[in-house]
Amino acid sequence: MYGYKCEYCDGTVREVFVDREAFKHARGFVILEHVPVGICDTCGHRYYHASLLRRVEEIATGRKLLVPLSGSPSAVITLRAHCHPERSEGSAASCTAGGQTT
Secondary structure (H helix, E strand, C coil): CCCCECCCCCCEEEEEEEEEEEEEECCEEEEEEEEEEEEECCCCCEECCHHHHHHHHHHHCCCCCCCCCCCCCEEEEEECEEEECCCCCCCCCEEEECCEEC
């Protein structure tokens, strides 16, 4: 899948399994563990296979369950927490995280 020339320099993109890789999504961050990433051996630019990016999208939107399988990448999702402080003084703020009110 990798082994091609980097589009930013003359380096070669090589497959490396990384312990953790974070992806920013509109709904927060998805952190995948033990995933293959293409990394240029000269400039360090990262390349991701389309199937990996589809998985990030599925996890972030809730279409894929977070059930780690033996030998496959596992995932952790961190959704942004949105706090809505009350306008009146002395009242507690309410926060929502991933649709849950805390």
